[in-house]
Amino acid sequence: MHCSIRSHNQGGLFVSSQTIEAPKPKLSRRGGTLYRGREGMWSWVLHRITGVAIFFFLLVHILDSVVLNISPDAYNAVIGTYKNPLLGLGESALVAAIVFHALNGLRIIAVDIWTWATRNQRLLFWIVVVLWVVLMAGFLPVHLHNVFTEPKH
Amino acid sequence: MSATIDAPRTPASGSAPRKRRTNWEKWGWIYMRVSGVLLVILIFGHLFVNLVEGDGIKAVDWAFVAGKWASPFWRIWDGLMLWLALIHGGNGMRTLVNDYAHNVTVNKLLKWGILLAVAILIVLGTYTVTAFDPCPTDPTLSFCK
Numbered sequence: 432m433h434c435s436i437r438s439h440n441q442g443g444l445f446v447s448s449q450t451i452e453a454p455k456p457k458l459s460r461r462g463g464t465l466y467r468g469r470e471g472m473w474s475w476v477l478h479r480i481t482g483v484a485i486f487f488f489l490l491v492h493i494l495d496s497v498v499l500n501i502s503p504d505a506y507n508a509v510i511g512t513y514k515n516p517l518l519g520l521g522e523s524a525l526v527a528a529i530v531f532h533a534l535n536g537l538r539i540i541a542v543d544i545w546t547w548a549t550r551n552q553r554l555l556f557w558i559v560v561v562l563w564v565v566l567m568a569g570f571l572p573v574h575l576h577n578v579f580t581e582p583k584h
Numbered sequence: 585m586s587a588t589i590d591a592p593r594t595p596a597s598g599s600a601p602r603k604r605r606t607n608w609e610k611w612g613w614i615y616m617r618v619s620g621v622l623l624v625i626l627i628f629g630h631l632f633v634n635l636v637e638g639d640g641i642k643a644v645d646w647a648f649v650a651g652k653w654a655s656p657f658w659r660i661w662d663g664l665m666l667w668l669a670l671i672h673g674g675n676g677m678r679t680l681v682n683d684y685a686h687n688v689t690v691n692k693l694l695k696w697g698i699l700l701a702v703a704i705l706i707v708l709g710t711y712t713v714t715a716f717d718p719c720p721t722d723p724t725l726s727f728c729k
Binding site: 482496504506511536539543570581 | 623628639646647666673674676701705708709711715716
């Protein structure tokens, strides 16, 4: 790839032309660009997917709460479905999505307003992942125990 | 050699000072961040009290909610969550529609659908959290006196 630069003086009496080599893009890393296929892109993809999932759950969750004002029995029947093991696993997935979306959202805010965070957004992504693992490791045993065993009282 | 460059004939913003319009996209951007931080606090608190404390999901029923909503604290908490989360989610969905729905009709239809869903659920949810009566069946409960 070549690109040529010409310079003219105003009267056109002097014309010089030179050719310089265009910098070759480095392709040392597979898919090796700054963004594509890297932490920045995957955090963005996950933020969208978890966001959409949470939004649709929110719609359902508000509708089930509306039943509160119909009658206690009706509400207990609806909320009872949340207690079966299958939905218990669904709640685990929902909480996993919410915790990621929350932590990554805070990362986005930091990257927007704080130069250090902009430079270290990649590190911050892995901090988000670690915090997500820690919080889920705290939540899952408690929740799954509640879902798969009978309450004590 | 020096060159003199004439001032541009047309001022950048027209002859009269341009009327400043509200930059809604900027306010949307700010809203996502401000509501996002508040929602982290509100939703983590909601999840802790409803799913982690005590018997978690097994303990959640009408009486559990009545106990929480006996105090205005949790009604305000849940009401704030309702408004902030629906608008945050609705605006997020609008972003996705603008990114992926290139057909003008489909784009408009989807955005009207989102607006309608958000508006209806805000009305229904606000009604639920404000009109809820913890004592419709048993007025002898301690918090009903």
